[in-house]
Amino acid sequence: MWITAMPLPVLRLQYRIARVPLELFDKHFVYRMDSEAPARLLYERSVGALDITVGNMLRDPRLRLRGTALADRGAALAYTAALDAPAAASRENRS
Numbered sequence: 886m887w888i889t890a891m892p893l894p895v896l897r898l899q900y901r902i903a904r905v906p907l908e909l910f911d912k913h914f915v916y917r918m919d920s921e922a923p924a925r926l927l928y929e930r931s932v933g934a935l936d937i938t939v940g941n942m943l944r945d946p947r948l949r950l951r952g953t954a955l956a957d958r959g960a961a962l963a964y965t966a967a968l969d970a971p972a973a974a975s976r977e978n979r980s
Contacts, residue, residue, distance in 0.1 A: 897943050907932060921966040929959035 911932075918925040936952025939945075 893943055897945055897948075900939055900943065900948075921962050921969075923963075926959045926963045926966070930956050930963075933957070933959060 911928075915925055915928055933952045933954070933956025936948050936955065938952075940947075940949030940952055
């Protein structure tokens with residue numbers, strides 16, 4: 886292993902350690918929120934963007950993939966919530 890390649894594995898380990906509080910927050914608080922809650926969607930997209938950025942910097946394809954999946958999930962749920970809002974409003978107006 887080259888000496889210049891050594892810091893990347895160390896930085897990857899440090900990011901995994903730094904990510905533990907986010908995972909605990911996700912398991913204990915975010916998991917209990919509605920899947921289309923704006924706070925949850927914002928959290929998922931933000932953490933996904935963070936994982937993508939750090940994955941690119943550390944050249945970690947698994948981290949990049951996890952971040953992309955998380956950000957895409959948050960974006961898709963936000964899109965469906967935006968599509969459902971007018972339908973729900975029109976149903977309320979009919980009642």
